[in-house]
Every structure is written in structure tokens, then in C-alpha cells.
Amino acid sequence: MNNLGENSKVHTSTSGYSFTSNEELQEKIKNLEQELNDLKNQLSDIIQNKNKVAIVVFSGDIDRVLAAMIIATGAASFGKEVSLFFTFWGLNSIKVKRKLNNKNLNQKLFSILNPNNFSNLPVSKMNFFGLGAMMLKSMMKNKNVSGIEYLIKIGKELGIKYIACEMSKEVLGINDDELMEGVESGGVSYFLSHALNSAMTIFI
Amino acid sequence: MNYDILVDARGLSCPLPIVRTKQELNKAPSGKIIKVIATDKGSIKDFQGFANLDKNIELLKQETEKDENGQEVYIHYILKK
Numbered sequence: 314m315n316n317l318g319e320n321s322k323v324h325t326s327t328s329g330y331s332f333t334s335n336e337e338l339q340e341k342i343k344n345l346e347q348e349l350n351d352l353k354n355q356l357s358d359i360i361q362n363k364n365k366v367a368i369v370v371f372s373g374d375i376d377r378v379l380a381a382m383i384i385a386t387g388a389a390s391f392g393k394e395v396s397l398f399f400t401f402w403g404l405n406s407i408k409v410k411r412k413l414n415n416k417n418l419n420q421k422l423f424s425i426l427n428p429n430n431f432s433n434l435p436v437s438k439m440n441f442f443g444l445g446a447m448m449l450k451s452m453m454k455n456k457n458v459s460g461i462e463y464l465i466k467i468g469k470e471l472g473i474k475y476i477a478c479e480m481s482k483e484v485l486g487i488n489d490d491e492l493m494e495g496v497e498s499g500g501v502s503y504f505l506s507h508a509l510n511s512a513m514t515i516f517i
Numbered sequence: 518m519n520y521d522i523l524v525d526a527r528g529l530s531c532p533l534p535i536v537r538t539k540q541e542l543n544k545a546p547s548g549k550i551i552k553v554i555a556t557d558k559g560s561i562k563d564f565q566g567f568a569n570l571d572k573n574i575e576l577l578k579q580e581t582e583k584d585e586n587g588q589e590v591y592i593h594y595i596l597k598k
Contacts, residue, residue, distance in 0.1 A: 387532035390539035391570045458530045467536055 365394045365511040367504070372517055373402030373428070374437035375446055375461060381517045382464035388513075389471035396507045397468075398499070400478035403517075404485065406431050406461065407475060409493045420486030431493075432462060469495060476503065518578060518594055520552035521545070527556045527590065534560045535567055538595065542574065545597050550577065553593040564593045573598050 366388045370381045381397065389395045399407050411429035413421050428434050439445040453460065459467075469475070475496045481487075482498065489498075508514045524541050526534035534555040541551055553564070561579060568576035577594040584590045 383532055386536055390532065390536045391567060392539075392573075456530060457528050459533060467533075471536065471539070 362510045363512040364392070365396070365507065365513075367396050367398070367508040367511040367514045369398045369400065369504070369514070369516045370403035370406060371400055372437065373405035373434055375434040375449065376437050377517050378403070378406040378431075378434065378461050379464070381515070382461050382468065384515065385473055386464050386468050386471060389468060389473050394472075394474075395468075396474040396476060396511075398476050398478060398504050398507075399496075401481045401485075402427075404477060404481060404487055404492070405434060407465070407477065407492050407496055408487070410491055412488055412491050415488055416486040423485055424487075431465070432460075434461070465493070478504075518552075519550065520594060521549040522551045524551060524553045526560070527554055527584075529555065530557050531559050531563060535563055538564075538567075538593075542595070542597055547573075547597050549597050551595045551597065553595065555591045555593070556588060558589075558591065560591050560593065564595070568595070 366385070368381050368385055370378060372378065385395045385397055405428050408428070408430050411424055413424060416424060433443075434446065435443065436445040436449055450460065465475075475493075476499045477487075477492055477496050479498045479500050489496075522541055522545055524534075524538050526537050529537065534553060534557055538551060538553050545551065553560075557563075561581075564576055564579065568574055575596040575598060577596050578592075579594075580592040582590050582592060
């Protein structure tokens with residue numbers, strides 16, 4: 314009698330008891346609907362993930378940050394959710410002023426040797442103590458290429474998320490009031506939670 | 518060609534013509550046509566890529582003209598779906 318359940322099932326489906334087969338059908342439809350819903354949810358997750366872009370801005374050089382900002386603002390206007398992670402030298406590109414309080418000697422030195430705000434970033438090559446950066450800026454102006462200050466501002470309007478790396482902020486002793494407004498802080502897991510769900514991750 | 522909204526992106530470089538257009542698109546109700554005038558040569562390919570990626574817009578027409586100063590301008594007509 315152990316096999317009764319299975320046998321009776323076969324019996325009912327082959328002999329065509331409409332009541333039981335209807336129930337079976339409904340059960341099957343229910344399962345299929347459930348599976349379909351699961352698939353739909355997975356698909357919408359995938360589509361949503363394709364809609365995100367994560368960029369790590371490690372460099373604090375004007376040319377590199379410019380590249381990052383152009384990709385970021387471009388992607389944001391294409392309707393992508395963009396998050397920018399500023400770490401190490403990259404923190405210089407969201408710095409608005411220099412403050413020396415709450416810093417130890419090394420951090421003070423570091424702060425003095427680094428640009429005091431994002432308008433004074435060096436070029437990655439041929440900087441010549443700032444002369445190269447000045448030349449590049451005037452060349453950009455000639456060609457009507459907008460500077461990073463403007464792109465960062467417009468990025469905010471487009472909803473780009475700016476995230477400063479908590480760890481490098483602490484190592485370098487950078488205070489929150491030195492960075493521009495609207496910058497969040499986060500660690501590696503915060504970054505990974507964005508990056509792993511992104512269609513594109515760039516390290517600049 | 519008729520249009521509802523004009524975006525003057527003359528003198529702006531990549532990616533600002535797209536950024537400005539997107540800002541107008543966000544404000545505009547659907548069914549409106551936006552005319553973009555740009556001097557950035559890359560805007561031709563940029564708007565084609567934009568239309569490919571953004572399913573809510575359609576690139577209706579692209580033209581190259583000369584403005585009153587003899588400078589080449591690139592005109593794009595975009596429909597917000």
C-alpha cells in the first residue's frame with residue numbers, strides 16, 4: 314500500500330476524472346505562475362543592475378578626475394545611477410578648503426603639501442609646479458571644455474552619489490568640513506554593495 | 518521641423534550638450550519635441566548613442582548647418598516618448 318499515492322495519481326490522470334485533473338492542473342498553473350514571478354523579479358534585478366555605474370576616483374590629478382567626471386556626468390544623463398568613490402589622492406578633488414585643526418604633525422604636513430581645494434589640482438604629467446595645470450586649464454577654456462568644479466556641481470544636480478572613503482579620510486586626517494557638502498562616507502563594503510550591482514566599474 | 522523646446526548648447530563641449538538636453542527632458546511632458554543646437558562635433562555620435570541607450574527618447578532627425586557667423590552647428594531633434 315506504500316505506492317498507493319503514486320498509483321492513484323497515475324490512475325486518475327489516465328482515466329480522466331476531470332475533477333482531480335482540474336485540481337492538478339490548477340496546482341501546476343499555480344507553480345508555473347510562482348516560477349514566472351520569480352523569474353520576473355530576477356530579470357528586473359538584472360535590468361536594474363545594468364543601470365548602475367560605479368567609479369573609484371583614486372587619483373587627485375586634474376586630467377584623471379576630469380575623465381572620471383565626464384564619464385560620470387555622461388552616464389548620469391543617460392539615466393544611469395552613478396556612484397563615485399573618492400579615496401586617497403582622489404579626496405583632493407572633493408576638497409573645498411584646508412583646515413589644520415584636529416590633525417597631528419604628519420597629517421598637517423600632508424595637508425599642506427596637498428592642494429588646498431579642488432581648483433588647484435596638479436596634472437598627472439608635465440605639472441612643473443602647477444604651470445602645467447594652469448596651461449591645461451587655459452587650453453580647456455579655449456576649447457570651451459568645462460572644468461571639474463562645474464562638472465562636480467552639475468553631477469550633483471543629476472543625482473550622482475559622492476562617497477568619500479572613510480579609511481583614507483582618517484589616515485590623512487581629513488575632516489568632513491574640508492570636503493564639499495553632500496558627500497557621504499563609506500567603507501569597502503559600501504563600495505562593494507554598489508560595485509557588485511553595477512554594469513560597469515572603473516578605477517581612475 | 519517643428520519643436521516645442523529649444524536647447525541652445527552652442528559653445529558647450531562633451532558631455533554638456535547631453536547633460537543640458539537630459540535636464541530639459543526631465544522637465545518636459547511626454548510627446549514634446551526638443552531641438553538641440555550644438556557646436557560640438559562629437560554631439561552627432563553622442564546623441565545617436567544617447568537615443569540607443571535611453572528607451573524614453575527617439576532621435577527624429579540630425580542636421581548640420583552653418584549659423585550666421587559661418588560656424589558649423591549640429592542640430593538634433595529629440596522626441597520624448
